[in-house]
Amino acid sequence: MKPAVVLLSGGLDSTTTLAMAKSQGxxxxxxxxxxxxxxxxxxxxxxxxxxAIGVAEHVIAEIDLRRFGGxxxxxxxxxxxxxxxDVMDQGxxxxxxxxxxxxxxxxxxxxxxxxxxxxxxxxVNALDYSGYPDCRPEYIAAYERMANLATAAGVEGRQAFKIxxxxxxxxxxxxxxKGLELGVDYGLTSSxxxxxxxxxxxxxxDSCVLRAKGFTEAGSEDPLLARFGVTP
Amino acid sequence: MKPAVVLLSGGLDSTTTLAMAKSQGxxxxxxxxxxxxxxxxxxxxxxxxxxAIGVAEHVIAEIDLRRFGGxxxxxxxxxxxxxxxDVMDQGxxxxxxxxxxxxxxxxxxxxxxxxxxxxxxxxVNALDYSGYPDCRPEYIAAYERMANLATAAGVEGRQAFKIxxxxxxxxxxxxxxKGLELGVDYGLTSSxxxxxxxxxxxxxxDSCVLRAKGFTEAGSEDPLLARFGVTP
Numbered sequence: 001m002k003p004a005v006v007l008l009s010g011g012l013d014s015t016t017t018l019a020m021a022k023s024q025g026x027x028x029x030x031x032x033x034x035x036x037x038x039x040x041x042x043x044x045x046x047x048x049x050x051x052a053i054g055v056a057e058h059v060i061a062e063i064d065l066r067r068f069g070g071x072x073x074x075x076x077x078x079x080x081x082x083x084x085x086d087v088m089d090q091g092x093x094x095x096x097x098x099x100x101x102x103x104x105x106x107x108x109x110x111x112x113x114x115x116x117x118x119x120x121x122x123x124v125n126a127l128d129y130s131g132y133p134d135c136r137p138e139y140i141a142a143y144e145r146m147a148n149l150a151t152a153a154g155v156e157g158r159q160a161f162k163i164x165x166x167x168x169x170x171x172x173x174x175x176x177x178k179g180l181e182l183g184v185d186y187g188l189t190s191s192x193x194x195x196x197x198x199x200x201x202x203x204x205x206d207s208c209v210l211r212a213k214g215f216t217e218a219g220s221e222d223p224l225l226a227r228f229g230v231t232p
Numbered sequence: 233m234k235p236a237v238v239l240l241s242g243g244l245d246s247t248t249t250l251a252m253a254k255s256q257g258x259x260x261x262x263x264x265x266x267x268x269x270x271x272x273x274x275x276x277x278x279x280x281x282x283x284a285i286g287v288a289e290h291v292i293a294e295i296d297l298r299r300f301g302g303x304x305x306x307x308x309x310x311x312x313x314x315x316x317x318d319v320m321d322q323g324x325x326x327x328x329x330x331x332x333x334x335x336x337x338x339x340x341x342x343x344x345x346x347x348x349x350x351x352x353x354x355x356v357n358a359l360d361y362s363g364y365p366d367c368r369p370e371y372i373a374a375y376e377r378m379a380n381l382a383t384a385a386g387v388e389g390r391q392a393f394k395i396x397x398x399x400x401x402x403x404x405x406x407x408x409x410k411g412l413e414l415g416v417d418y419g420l421t422s423s424x425x426x427x428x429x430x431x432x433x434x435x436x437x438d439s440c441v442l443r444a445k446g447f448t449e450a451g452s453e454d455p456l457l458a459r460f461g462v463t464p
Contacts, residue, residue, distance in 0.1 A: 059299060061295075061296065061299065062294070062295075062296060063293070063294075063295050064293065064294060065342060067291060067293065068339075068342050068343045068346045069346055070342075070345060070346035092384050092387060096384070097342075098341070098342045098343075098345035098346050098383065098384075099338055099339075099341040099342035099345055099379075099382055099383065100342070101382070102338045102341060102342075102378070102379070102382045103335075103338040103339060103342060105338075106331055106334045106335040106337075106338040107300075107331075107335060109330070109331040109334060110297060110300050110302075110329075110330045110331035110332070110334075110335060111300045111330075113302065113330035113331055114300045114301055114302035114330050133381065133382060133383055133384055133385075133387040134381075134382045134383075136381070136387075138381055139378070139381040139382055142374070142377050142378035142381045142382075143378050143382075145374050145377075145378070146334070146371070146374035146375050146377070146378045147331075147334070149365065149366075149368070149370055149371040149374045150331055150333070150334045150365060150366045150371055150374075150375075151330065151331065151365055151366075152324050152328070152365055155324060155365040155368075
């Protein structure tokens, strides 16, 4: 089995991505970050998911993006609540963390180079997303090109790294259906930007709203809500 | 004065880069990393240099690249000694840290976006270097392109970030002459990959060898050696 580094936040998208990487025959090395996020409870979910799906190794890297600020997710700024999903991609919301995916992919690249793994997986999504610049296909293509110049492979003139984005053109409902086919238990995941200490989702942030819309459109119930006794 | 993020290791190249950014009229925000390097004493030098040259702020970010390994600089693997400078660019040495500049630039980009700074400085050098892939002009150009897609600027379709590499086509001797013109005190810097606890350079690693060659060619004496009573 070929090794692959999979970015795993513990949310719905990255969990589905991990299940897809595994179903494609990769040996996954899961990478999560404690970056100063207010919803660090997602790391508990990431560990649960890594255990349930099965990974060769799960690393939680400690980095402090709070030091630089600039986002509602890494500061005391309020997380927007109750926004209409149809307007979420109009402008970049305050939950955008500057250069977050760039930082995450850079650590993934470092690990991949050491593991001699040419495959990186990231669960970015250009539909049903929150308007983040670092979730777009043109960004991923530019990152991949840079990664191949950054590394030993670049000097040797070979294409070594491929960044897989299996969700990039899927709707949230399609992602959920795909995950359910693969046997993912979404009750283990955590998507909320502003959960309580136990991981109970707020139900009203962009991430909760997109998740609920996805389950509705997929004609399925979110097992996470049942777990917390939340009425959708 | 325009703000700029300057990567500062505390070595000769990054110190000269900081002095050049300042002489070009930028207000520098210096960024260093405690990344598990065996020569963490360079951070003491970085703080001295930031103080001497004058910066708006100096941040030392804590990240653990040792966790991924893959380099003599972040493990107990021996640092090569006594190599001929003329062969250093033949192949990538064991002191190469996988994706290091990519990780460093990603944090610089995150900070720059928050500071609303469009200028990043990095002291990479494609001559008199150690054969690292992430010091080449084509890598820097690819990084800059990616950075402009990664960020809010990318969504808005504007070129916001420029990565300045003022040393990239200079020899080590030219870098030293430039720094001396700008009044840099190289006695404050630290270049060695394998110094003792007090920062005394080993004199025989690639970095020490290139530095000594540079001072010889510049017709100057290295004040760091005098400080430690080392005979060149």
